[in-house]
Amino acid sequence: MGLRDRLEQDRTGQRRDMAQGVAQWRTRLLEEVDLDEMAALDVPQRRARLEKVTDHIISREGPVLSARERAALIRRVVDEALGLGVLEPLLADSGITEIMVNGPDDIYVERGGRVHRIESTFASEEQLYQTIDRIVAQVNRRVDESSPMVDARLPSGERVNVIIPPLSLTGPVLTIRRFPRAFTIDDLVQLGSVDASAGVLLAEFVKARLNVVISGGTGTGKTTMLNALSAFVPAWERVVTIEDSAELRLQQDHVISLESRPPNIEGSGQVTIRDLVRNALRMRPDRIIVGEVRGPETVDMLQAMNTGHEGSMVTVHANSADDAIYRLQTLASMSEVKLPFETIRDQINSAIDVIVHLNRGADGSRRIGEIAVVASRRQEAFKLQAVYRFEPDPLKADRIVRGRIRRSALPENLQRRLFGAGLETPEPFRAGDPPSTFQGAP
Ligand SMILES: Nc1ncnc2c1ncn2[C@@H]1O[C@H](COP(=O)(O)OP(=O)(O)O)[C@@H](O)[C@H]1O
Ligand SMILES: [Mg+2]
Structure with missing residues (x-):
């Protein structure tokens, strides 16, 4: 050796x-x-x-x-x-955004977007299993060979995923996502995630009841952005939020938070996001906010957005704004009611006003990569028009992401909608560079 x-x-x-x-x-x-x-x-x-x-x-x-x-x-x-032993001080440290335990001797944390290994360890594999048992017992689940994969939540709201052998070849693996901090749009501007004029524009979109989709990869800040934008929903509106595990923290009084439920150990009792969206429609909401659409509930959301629940918002997992719109189409086609593609396209074109796409840079920084408005109508092929775009420069040796922001004029119809809501389009979006467009295949 x-x-x-x-x-x-x-x-x-x-x-x-x-x-x-x-x-x-x-x-x-x-x-x-x-x-x-x-x-x-x-x-x-x-x-x-x-x-x-x-x-x-x-x-x-x-x-x-x-x-x-x-x-x-x-x-x-x-x-x-x-409680959770070596994990407790990590959970107490608000700078840590993610805790990853790869077996008893290997603990990693994410801090400021970067992942590194820490010194602490569990005493033994058995102790790690005890900790895991303690966590999953709180949600009435257990982890063993017959159910080696479990999602749970700490009392403080953190999401926990556990996967153990034989599915994991690395031993018991525990991943804890911190309950995300609630950022305001001003915080996000301060952090450089979006510039101030676009922050104002987004706030106006929400106030003027545009339907907004927030897209991005895992951990790019979708939920955080959704939470920040939700702050601009007027206090008198009735809002229903729907999530897999409640992370949103809306400050308004008139908010109803619904959370889906996985099947229990016997495999029954599941309540899906779709069930909740359908139920929400019977609750007289002014707006519906869905933490993440992943399946057929997309159809119900599109219908809701088209029928009197304008100002609704969802997030979707996608790699770009144009990927997001196609992804909505795919998700909507997962419904058991087989809608023709043209119908789905029609619904998306009329329902979605804006897509806010988030990126995570090589340095861990999270920012809005693009704000795109849906310019296609009815059954036309999708056409997005970017009104704001962050264009990164080539990465230098320090690996800090820098770039420039390009803004274009907001299309007339949306400027009119803002105007109609008593709002003024922020200056850089009144006129600007010629619009940069993305044209989808017919
Ligand atoms: N703009 C941002 N700047 C810095 N950290 C952020 C930003 N947006 C989100 N975060 C942090 O990144 C983590 C993931 O954010 P989250 O909103 O849960 O992402 P997603 O919903 O896309 O998976 C959280 O810890 C959150 O506090
Ligand atoms: Mg999220």
Whole structure:
């Protein structure tokens, strides 16, 4: 074995020793504390109490440690006793957007768009399984060979996916997506995700009840954008939100949030996004907001957008704005009612006003790549017209994404709609570069 390998093995060994020490102190701690007394305390009080007891136990029975080592050990023992062990400090760190556990020794986190491996480990595979059990038990599921793949959610809202052997060849794998922070459109402008004039334009689109599709890949910020745009829905409107796992946090009072439900262990009781969209239509909504359309519910959404629920919004997984519109067509054709393509195209052309496409750059930065309006009518082939586009420069050695923004005039009919709603089209979109168009195949 080479020196590098041996050093690596030593470090892994040390981390493991530390982790096993933590498990042992945790057991001691749980012997000492009065669990009944603990139940009456809130979480910060519980933590304070456990820290005190752990401190006593370690002073009495533990090794001599520096103040720093001691504080770190106490913290880890208490984290372990309180819930999800090594994951707790990661969950407490708001800079972390994703936590990925690839077996007990391999934990990665995403911070500021970049993924890196961290030092902490689980004591053993068994401890990782215990943590997984604890997480999935909260949603009344279990993970075992017969159901080796489970989606769950932490009480704090984080989405968790678990996949274990035999499906995973890497051992038990746990992926936690942080409950996304709620950004306002101003925050997104500050972050450089969109420029200020386009921020105003998008807000006006929502106020003027345009139907908006937000598209992008996984983790590009679709839900975040949807949440930010939802802030411009007037307070008096009745909004129904529909999601697979509730992430949106609308600030208005008159909001009803619905969440779909996967089948239970026996395979029954499933409630799909489509079921919820159909139900929502009987709830007298002014607008319907769907977290992500993935299937036949797309047809129902298009119908809703065409029949008095203008101002509705959905997100869709796609690689570009024009990919998004074709994807809506494909999804809509998944309905059991087989609609002719021309009909679907007609519905999309009349329902969708705007597509906001999000990109994630090589440096992890998330931004609006394109705002495109649907310029095709009725059964015409799709035609999108970009009114805003971020064009990245070639990547330099520092791998920071830079580029230029191109804006074009908003088509007349939409400028009129904004005007009709008492809004003024922001200056750069009144007239501009000749519109750049995308023409779809007939
Ligand atoms: N414009 C942005 N700038 C920085 N971080 C962002 C931005 N938009 C989203 N994020 C973060 O990226 C992660 C993924 O965002 P999310 O909206 O859930 O993406 P999606 O819905 O496309 O999967 C979240 O942690 C979120 O806080
Ligand atoms: Mg999302």
